[in-house]
Amino acid sequence: MHDAPPPACGAPDPAGTPAERRPSGGGAPGGGRQRRAGSRLPYLLLLPALAVTAVLLGWPLVMNGLLSFQNLNMTQLIRHVTEWAGTDNYRAALGSEDFWRVTLRSVVFTAVNVVLIMLLGTLTGLLLARLGPRMRLLLSAGLVLAWAMPVIAATTVYQWLFAQRFGVVNWVLDALGFHSMAGFNWTGGQLSTFFVISLLIIWTSVPFVAVNLYAATTTIPRELYEAAALDGAGAAQSFATVTLPFLRPFLLVTTFLEVIWIFKAFPHIFAINEGGPDRLTETLPVYAFVEGVGNQHYGAGAAISVLTILILLALMSYYLRIAMRQEEDEK
Template structure:
């Protein structure tokens, strides 16, 4: 009898080895532990499913529609008569062969680079200032930054239009009082450089709080012992920043710069509300150019194609930035 039981147990072990299971299976032939593991592995994907569905509906579908529209010749006639006239790659060929598109692209890249550099430099300086101020002054400056950051874009743009108004603007009045009388009735949106100056001041002013407050929050995570050790070694302010603050907060700088490039590149309401890309379309960036061609000139297929090319240019810029960042990190790892 014992021999028979031993043989039955050996047969069960062999069957379990062949099926890849052990222990007592459930009713469905799957061990309870296996079902629990699969359930735990599927939980993150189930939690992400609503966000993925919302992204597919509100972002993916409009992108697909925009892509289809970019291959069509859709003007007011086709829109009213509900006609679909396919043009193939004609819109892209016309845009890429246009000198205007390349001028606007170069202008957009330069505009983005100037704004991002100013935002990062000034934001870092204000963030470091916050870390050095006392509690009351830090609270006052933080509240002011939050209020500036919370102001709606159109409201902020309207305020800047009042400030730089040629007849009643505060800026011209102050400059006139300071003895610069030629600026008493100066038209700030009359030339390309002056218009870009106003837009740059607006965008930098609106973006500084994000960088400054995040940098200050990041500095609170740096151990104070590192600063004390640097001071004991005789390091000055600049040396402390380059040796302690910047290396420790390198991920913050990389991520913030990446976000600022995206936000400044796609800036639309500030530029459009100030002067609608004028004068003479000399301050148009790619988002303004796409809107003007698509909605302003009623060339909807052309505007869709420009918007997709704008995304391609932005992806190329961010890919180049990430490539430089990864290469720099690899060189540092090799040096270590």
């Protein structure tokens, strides 16, 4: 038998469909429209969240930016008068020695606390990975309770612990033989006040790092540790070659978040001593609040808050470049 000749151009094939009209991939005619609709679906689902974010976050930022260009105090508020000051608030802030002194203090305060939080949180997370189930559950419960405690409640506890006359810390130090600490005023000096604030911030921040780092360690395949042990690697070498590469992305993201949280920390500092003594423990958020609300210079406070956001963005841009460079090196 001879094979049948192919159908001529435009002639119907055995199925009755012209050869030039048959779909090449066997797909439905509406497949392209369905694919385009499917590609737009994620953006449509994000629209409600983006709209809520724009209203709750974007609008206050816009209003704060407009306020930073105004000369607004209690008189203008009562009279409902808007006095535009141009860039006077920004020039006054940038030309003030106090502003740059507080900025340097904020950067140093953030760096010290982030380093301590990441170090202690990493060690605690690795300890969780080594403990047995019961001890891990007990320690995890304590970490979660410390993390979940409201900031003002935690601040009240620390104020009681470090109280000058009836504080537990002074009583314990006196009982241990440090009698000069019996009536020590922890919030009477700059360094001692920062010590109390740092303890409070570290105590409330370490659980986040520790619990999440422990969760990250559970994703590391045990076969890699067994292979490293067969190659003669010790504990330090296993950590450097197996654990650390897996944890590096987590450490980068967590450090990024901790820098933001510590730099903008307000209730920890203000509730302990309102930025005292003599405004020596003010960071930029506290400084903006005191200048704006405390001194009723609302435009000046708004300008300082805008500058605080810009400084934080500058710090984060440098950190993001480091993170992106490291990600490219890993590829």
